[in-house]
Amino acid sequence: MDKNIPYKIYLSEDELPRQWYNVRADMKIKPAPLLNPATGNPVTLDEMSAIFCRELAKQELDNDTPYIDIPPEILDFYKMYRPAPLVRAYFLEKALGTPAKIYYKFEGNNTSGSHKLNSAIAQAYYAKQQGLKGVTTETGAGQWGTALSMACAYFGLDCKVYMVKVSYEQKPFRREVMRTYGANVTPSPSDTTEVGRKILAEFPGTGGSLGCAISEAVETALNTEGYRYVLGSVLAQVLLHQSVIGLETMTACDKYGIKPDIIIGCAGGGSNLGGLISPFMGRKLRGEADYKFVAVEPASCPSLTRGKYAYDFCDTGKVCPLSKMYTLGSGFIPSPNHAGGLRYHGMSSVLSELYDEGLIEARSVEQTAVFEAATQFARIEGTLPAPESSHAIRAAMDEALKCKETGEEKTILFGLTGTGYFDMVAYQKFNDGQMSDYIPSDEELEKSFAKLPNV
Amino acid sequence: MDKNIPYKIYLSEDELPRQWYNVRADMKIKPAPLLNPATGNPVTLDEMSAIFCRELAKQELDNDTPYIDIPPEILDFYKMYRPAPLVRAYFLEKALGTPAKIYYKFEGNNTSGSHKLNSAIAQAYYAKQQGLKGVTTETGAGQWGTALSMACAYFGLDCKVYMVKVSYEQKPFRREVMRTYGANVTPSPSDTTEVGRKILAEFPGTGGSLGCAISEAVETALNTEGYRYVLGSVLAQVLLHQSVIGLETMTACDKYGIKPDIIIGCAGGGSNLGGLISPFMGRKLRGEADYKFVAVEPASCPSLTRGKYAYDFCDTGKVCPLSKMYTLGSGFIPSPNHAGGLRYHGMSSVLSELYDEGLIEARSVEQTAVFEAATQFARIEGTLPAPESSHAIRAAMDEALKCKETGEEKTILFGLTGTGYFDMVAYQKFNDGQMSDYIPSDEELEKSFAKLPNV
Numbered sequence: 001m002d003k004n005i006p007y008k009i010y011l012s013e014d015e016l017p018r019q020w021y022n023v024r025a026d027m028k029i030k031p032a033p034l035l036n037p038a039t040g041n042p043v044t045l046d047e048m049s050a051i052f053c054r055e056l057a058k059q060e061l062d063n064d065t066p067y068i069d070i071p072p073e074i075l076d077f078y079k080m081y082r083p084a085p086l087v088r089a090y091f092l093e094k095a096l097g098t099p100a101k102i103y104y105k106f107e108g109n110n111t112s113g114s115h116k117l118n119s120a121i122a123q124a125y126y127a128k129q130q131g132l133k134g135v136t137t138e139t140g141a142g143q144w145g146t147a148l149s150m151a152c153a154y155f156g157l158d159c160k161v162y163m164v165k166v167s168y169e170q171k172p173f174r175r176e177v178m179r180t181y182g183a184n185v186t187p188s189p190s191d192t193t194e195v196g197r198k199i200l201a202e203f204p205g206t207g208g209s210l211g212c213a214i215s216e217a218v219e220t221a222l223n224t225e226g227y228r229y230v231l232g233s234v235l236a237q238v239l240l241h242q243s244v245i246g247l248e249t250m251t252a253c254d255k256y257g258i259k260p261d262i263i264i265g266c267a268g269g270g271s272n273l274g275g276l277i278s279p280f281m282g283r284k285l286r287g288e289a290d291y292k293f294v295a296v297e298p299a300s301c302p303s304l305t306r307g308k309y310a311y312d313f314c315d316t317g318k319v320c321p322l323s324k325m326y327t328l329g330s331g332f333i334p335s336p337n338h339a340g341g342l343r344y345h346g347m348s349s350v351l352s353e354l355y356d357e358g359l360i361e362a363r364s365v366e367q368t369a370v371f372e373a374a375t376q377f378a379r380i381e382g383t384l385p386a387p388e389s390s391h392a393i394r395a396a397m398d399e400a401l402k403c404k405e406t407g408e409e410k411t412i413l414f415g416l417t418g419t420g421y422f423d424m425v426a427y428q429k430f431n432d433g434q435m436s437d438y439i440p441s442d443e444e445l446e447k448s449f450a451k452l453p454n455v
Numbered sequence: 456m457d458k459n460i461p462y463k464i465y466l467s468e469d470e471l472p473r474q475w476y477n478v479r480a481d482m483k484i485k486p487a488p489l490l491n492p493a494t495g496n497p498v499t500l501d502e503m504s505a506i507f508c509r510e511l512a513k514q515e516l517d518n519d520t521p522y523i524d525i526p527p528e529i530l531d532f533y534k535m536y537r538p539a540p541l542v543r544a545y546f547l548e549k550a551l552g553t554p555a556k557i558y559y560k561f562e563g564n565n566t567s568g569s570h571k572l573n574s575a576i577a578q579a580y581y582a583k584q585q586g587l588k589g590v591t592t593e594t595g596a597g598q599w600g601t602a603l604s605m606a607c608a609y610f611g612l613d614c615k616v617y618m619v620k621v622s623y624e625q626k627p628f629r630r631e632v633m634r635t636y637g638a639n640v641t642p643s644p645s646d647t648t649e650v651g652r653k654i655l656a657e658f659p660g661t662g663g664s665l666g667c668a669i670s671e672a673v674e675t676a677l678n679t680e681g682y683r684y685v686l687g688s689v690l691a692q693v694l695l696h697q698s699v700i701g702l703e704t705m706t707a708c709d710k711y712g713i714k715p716d717i718i719i720g721c722a723g724g725g726s727n728l729g730g731l732i733s734p735f736m737g738r739k740l741r742g743e744a745d746y747k748f749v750a751v752e753p754a755s756c757p758s759l760t761r762g763k764y765a766y767d768f769c770d771t772g773k774v775c776p777l778s779k780m781y782t783l784g785s786g787f788i789p790s791p792n793h794a795g796g797l798r799y800h801g802m803s804s805v806l807s808e809l810y811d812e813g814l815i816e817a818r819s820v821e822q823t824a825v826f827e828a829a830t831q832f833a834r835i836e837g838t839l840p841a842p843e844s845s846h847a848i849r850a851a852m853d854e855a856l857k858c859k860e861t862g863e864e865k866t867i868l869f870g871l872t873g874t875g876y877f878d879m880v881a882y883q884k885f886n887d888g889q890m891s892d893y894i895p896s897d898e899e900l901e902k903s904f905a906k907l908p909n910v
Contacts, residue, residue, distance in 0.1 A: 006468045007534040013461045079462040080546070080837040091535070109564050111839045111874070153834040173628075173879035177839060179886050180830055180879075375635055379608040382535040384566045384632060419566070421876045424628035431634050 001090055002101075009252045011083040017247040018070060020240045022059075023278040024350060025066035026285040029357065031236065031349040032324035034060075035311060035455065043321045051218060051229050051320075052237075055126040059237040066282075068240065070122075077121045077154060078244070081110035086252040087381075087416075093400070095380045100403035102396060103258065104416040105249045105276060106383070111177070114341075114386065114418030115272050116147035116232050119241035123230040124151035133226030134158025138188065138213030140167055141340030141388070142174030143418060144232030149181035160227075162188040162216045166207030167340055174422045188213035195219055195317035210344050211330055215317025222319075233269025234314060234323070234348050242275025245415065250279045253413075260291060260413040262399055266391035267295035267304065267362070268341045270348030276415040281354065294399075295351065295362040296391040298370075300438045301334040303327055303347045304355055304362035306445060311455035312346060322455060325352040328440075329448030335438040337367055338426035339387040365394050366437040371430040373397050374420070386418035387426055456545055457556075464707045466538040472702040473525055475695045477514075478733040479805060480521035481740040484812065486691065486804040487779035489515075490766060490910065498776045506673060506684050506775075507692075510581040514692040521737075523695065525577075532576045532609060533699070536565035541707040542836075542871075548855070550835045555858035557851060558713065559871040560704045560731060561838070566632070569796075569841065569873030570727050571602035571687050574696035578685040579606035588681030589613025593643065593668030595622055596795030596843070597629030598873060599687030604636035615682075617643040617671045621662030622795055629877045643668035650674050650772035665799050666785055670772025677774075688724025689769060689778070689803050697730020700870065705734045708868075715746060715868035717854055721846035722750035722759065722817070723796045725803030731870040736809065749854075750806065750817040751846040753825075755893045756789040758782055758802045759810055759817035761900060766910035767801060777910060780807040783895075784903030790893040792822055793881035794842040820849045821892040826885040828852050829875070841873035842881055 024030060033042035048057035059068065070078075089102040107115035127135050134157050139145025145161040152159035161183050168175055168187035175185050188208045189196040195215040199206065206212075214231070221229035232238065253260065263280055265273030273295050283289040295304055303326045313330040314320040327346040328334075334343040347355075354360050367387070374390035376397075377383070385393060396414040403410050420427065429435045479485060488497035503512035514523065525533075544557040562570035582590050589612050594600025600616040607614035616638050623630055623642035633640050643663045644651040650670040654661065661667075669686070676684035687693065708715065718735055720728030728750055738744040750759055758781045768785040769775040782801040783789075789798040802810075809815050822842070829845035831852070832838070840848060851869040858865050875882065884890045 008468075010465045013463075111833065111837055111876075113876075150834075150837060154837075172883075173876075176879040176883045176886065177876075180833055180839065180882050182834065378566065378635055379605075379637065382566055382605060382609075384635065421566075421568075421628075421632075424631040427635050428627075428631045431631065 005088050005256055007090060008085040008087050009256060010085050011248060011252055013079055015251055016075065016078060016083055017244055019067040020070055021243040021247055021279050021282060022062065022066055022068060022240050023281050024063040024236060026282045027353065029353060030063045031353045034321035034323055037318065037322050040455065051221060053126040053130050053132065053228050055129065056123060056237050059240055060235060071125060074121055074125050081117065083248050084109060086249055089381055091380050092377065096397065096400050096404065098400040098404040099407060099409045100400040101409065101411045102400055103413045105245060106416045107245060108383065108416065108419035112143055112147035112150055113421060114143040114147065115242060115245055115275065116144045117150060118244050118275065119232060119238045119271065120147035120151040121154070122241040124148065124155050124157055127157055127228060128155040132157065132228055134160065135228055135230045136160045136217040136221040137230050137232065138162045138210060138217045140164045140210045140343060142167055142171050142422060143341060145183070146174060146177050148230065149178040149183035152183065153181040159183040160220060161185045162190070162213040164188055164208040164210060164213050166336070170425055171422055188216050190216060193219045195319065209316060209333060211316035214315035215319050218315065218319050233271040234346065236350050238271045239274035239278060239348060239350055242271050243278040245272070245275040246277060246279040249276065249413070259411055261410045262292045262294060262412050264294045264296060264392050264395050264412065264414040266342060266388050266417065267297050267347065267351070268344050268388065270351040272415050272417045274348055274351055281359065284359065293360040294395055295355070295360055296395040297362065297364050298337050298339055298342050298391065299364040299366045300337040300440065301328065301343050302364040303345060305364045308449055308452065309352060309356050310452050312452055314346060322453060323349050325349045326355065328445060329452055331451050332448040337438070338423065339367065339391065341388040342391065363395060365391055368435050368437055370394050371435060375430070383416070384420050385416060386420045387423050389417040392416070460543050460711055462545060463540040463542050464711060465540050466703060466707055468534055470706055471530065471533060471538055472699055474522040475525055476698040476702055476734050476737060477517065477521055477523060477695050478736050479518040479691060481737045482808065484808060485518045486808045489776035489778055492773065492777050495910065506676060508581040508585050508587065508683050510584065511578060511692050514695055515690060526580060529576055529580050536572065538703050539564060541704055544836055546835050547832065551852065551855050551859065553855040553859040554862060554864045555855040556864065556866045557855055558715070558868045560700060561871045562700060563838065563871065563874040567598055567602035567605055568876060569598040569602065570697060570700055570730065571599045572605060573699050573730065574687060574693045574726065575602035575606040576609070577696040579603065579610050579612055582612055582683060583610040587612065587683055589615065590683055590685045591615045591672040591676040592685050592687065593617045593665060593672045595619045595665045595798060597622060597626050597877060598796060600638070601629060601632050603685065604633040604638035607638065608636040614638040615675060616640045617645070617668040619643055619663040619665060619668050621791070625880055626877055643671050645671060648674045650774065664771060664788060666771035669770035670774050673770065673774050688726040689801065691805050693726045694729035694733065694803060694805055697726050698733040700727070700730040701732060701734040704731065714866060716865045717747045717749060717867050719749045719751060719847050719850050719867065719869040721797060721843050721872065722752050722802065722806070723799050723843065725806040727870050727872040729803055729806050736814065739814065748815040749850055750810065750815055751850040752817065752819050753792050753794055753797050753846065754819040754821045755792040755895065756783065756798050757819040758800060760819045763904055763907065764807060764811050765907050767907055769801060777908060778804050780804045781810065783900060784906055786906050787903040793878065794822065794846065796843040797846065818850060820846055823890050823892055825849050826890060830885065838871070839875050840871060841875045842878050844872040847871070
């Protein structure tokens with residue numbers, strides 16, 4: 001054990017970041033603008049304000065302001081569960097016999113079980129400030145829906161959640177947590193929206209998808225007085241709020257003289273990875289330091305490693321703006337991988353641009369290998385990780401094992417975004433030896449790419 | 456907000472207790488000794504060592520040593536999830552409009568979801584030291600079984616868990632967590648033991664009980680080479696290990712000048728309450744300070760408030776030593792209250808003696824009132840509490856509301872022992888308005904008392 005580094009580094013409340021960091025301000029090539037699908041023109045603030053709270057729409061469009069103040073009400077809420085610990089994985093290092101130093105930023109010590117609360121509370125706050133009655137959203141694995149329910153309960157806002165039907169049925173307890181926080185949860189597709197009815201008519205037995213639930217949530221927000229839509233990932237505003245992860249991590253690293261060589265995060269829509277790496281990427285973009293950034297995605301839904309960098313719809317119903325991103329096509333239906341939070345066809349436009357410029361690397365992993373790492377990690381480090389987070393664990397362990405071979409003492413940092421307490425069906429499958437892997441064929445992807453919008 | 460007190464007080468690793476505190480050393484009247492049911496004489500170290508690890512048997516019989524060193528291997532493990540935060544419930548104080556200051560010691564930030572890990576790791580350690588192959592235990596709600604599975608995985612010990620059948624069926628995910636940590640989980644009563652077969656023959660459809668699962672676990676330990684039995688509550692050794700909760704709390708209180716007037720904990724077998732209050736009770740017993748201690752139990756299983764202080768069996772099969780304790784009778788079958796961890800007929804002999812001397816108060820609460828408090832707490836303080844812990848929340852809120860009436864600025868401290876993530880069936884019942892209360896009649900209790908052993 002390194003005498004100067006405790007097992008868990010907890011910053012004091014005084015050391016909590018007071019501002020979010022907007023990595024777009026330091027990007028030389030800005031992410032491509034969202035487009036209005038009707039006109040093909042960049043979406044304006046007014047257009048966006050019909051769907052999103054105005055303040056959030058402003059943040060979405062702001063490519064220039066590097067630091068944005070965190071309102072005191074949000075800071076107070078952050079103090080319920082932040083600062084989050086930066087953990088030195090001494091036990092894992094020993095078990096692997098690696099000379100590498102492994103750290104992880106653990107975001108699971110809150111009832112939502114993940115980092116999602118960081119943006120949920122911000123989005124609920126701005127909705128409340130605007131005098132709204134409520135918000136709508138979608139949830140897949142349920143972490144985002146839970147986080148938003150908690151945030152809305154705190155500010156006394158109504159919360160309507162469209163939950164992907166297959167998750168709604170497989171994860172009744174997630175649903176119940178949301179209900180305990182007062183949210184209204186509807187399985188999607190549902191007959192409460194036009195797009196839902198259309199999808200149900202076309203695919204009567206469908207278990208739904210994130211893209212479809214997004215369409216329903218947006219439609220409901222547009223049709224309900226005093227409501228706006230909120231989203232837990234993909235958007236630039238979400239990466240902004242999630243920068244609190246990276247800022248805390250950087251403060252802790254600087255305080256203890258930790259210099260990460262590799263920074264790893266799982267990547268679905270990009271919220272956690274973007275949040276964790278943003279301030280480090282800022283240093284890299286400004287030429288102050290260098291890091292290797294690694295995005296880890298499921299082999300069954302490989303938007304960065306096998307997707308196209310193109311304009312695409314964010315949702316199945318095609319009601320959302322078009323976003324330029326690495327995408328598998330909005331019609332791509334990911335296989336029922338157990339990491340629901342990574343089962344999305346696209347990727348944050350910010351991360352997509354950084355990846356396209358070669359500033360981030362990406363790799364994909366298969367889910368049985370992920371659950372092997374997850375189980376090993378649980379037994380060694382104590383924490384039972386979420387399937388999503390375990391993608392990062394897998395990659396971190398692989399890097400540490402490489403160091404074992406080469407003898408390099410690299411410093412590896414990864415984001416442990418959440419806990420797997422509501423994912424025990426997946427663990428059961430793994431424990432029973434009934435988990436399989438799926439890799440889409442080239443033909444399947446080509447078929448999906450052929451339907452990309454012509455922009 | 457009090458400027459000097461942060462939302463969460465985290466001690467540093469250097470401030471972790473290095474010794475457990477044994478409150479029995481400061482008790483003028485010692486708890487009555489365990490008796491051998493065959494001879495009626497106090498159980499000897501040798502007799503006890505047939506069931507328990509020798510070092511734990513020693514701790515069980517030690518009424519004199521005030522401080523016992525925590526072995527370094529256990530301290531290392533503690534650093535995975537300790538120190539646990541002492542939280543100032545600013546949000547709750549504000550929501551209740553009380554002048555009281557409310558603090559809670561939160562033990563739920565680990566995968567077992569509760570304080571149980573504090574003793575599980577100690578018991579697994581001593582088993583490993585003794586060169587054992589494995590341990591057996593019972594679990595009701597599943598928190599203890601989970602904690603023990605984690606501890607055994609860490610030391611590479613086998614772990615056989617007898618899980619009360621009704622919980623095994625209602626909480627498949629708890630079971631799955633244990634399996635993920637490599638434990639062997641059997642629903643109890645089972646046909647793997649003589650006592651299990653006997654109970655199944657007598658009550659074919661029974662959902663089991665803690666008392667019955669204990670009997671099966673003890674029988675299996677006695678009949679399996681290289682195994683011993685371990686228990687998550689009731690025993691004096693468990694209270695000793697759990698004193699780490701109170702010691703940390705006391706260090707934090709002393710550091711920040713916090714002087715609790717009332718200290719509240721839920722009470723099933725007494726592990727959390729005993730652990731939290733021990734060092735404070737030590738001060739009270741030594742005349743150095745005074746506190747009001749409150750044990751909160753379910754109205755459906757009121758061992759302190761309505762039980763008898765008498766020698767009784769700890770288990771249904773009557774294979775365990777006799778313990779003098781507040782008891783409802785080992786034949787008492789608690790109603791299916793959702794706080795499985797409090798559904799036990801007896802109470803720690805240490806706490807029973809302190810209660811009998813008037814050093815602890817007790818009150819009972821009904822479960823709908825408990826879930827009202829739990830839901831309110833979840834929405835206000837963010838953390839979704841375990842049903843067991845919510846008994847303490849109910850009492851703490853009631854005390855705070857009394858302060859609101861009287862204007863007193865009391866300092867209230869309670870133990871938030873765990874999270875309710877695996878208790879969503881109970882929350883669902885409450886959310887759906889289908890939860891009911893049950894209070895045993897005097898006749899029911901008298902009938903049970905009539906069967907107490909004649910010692």
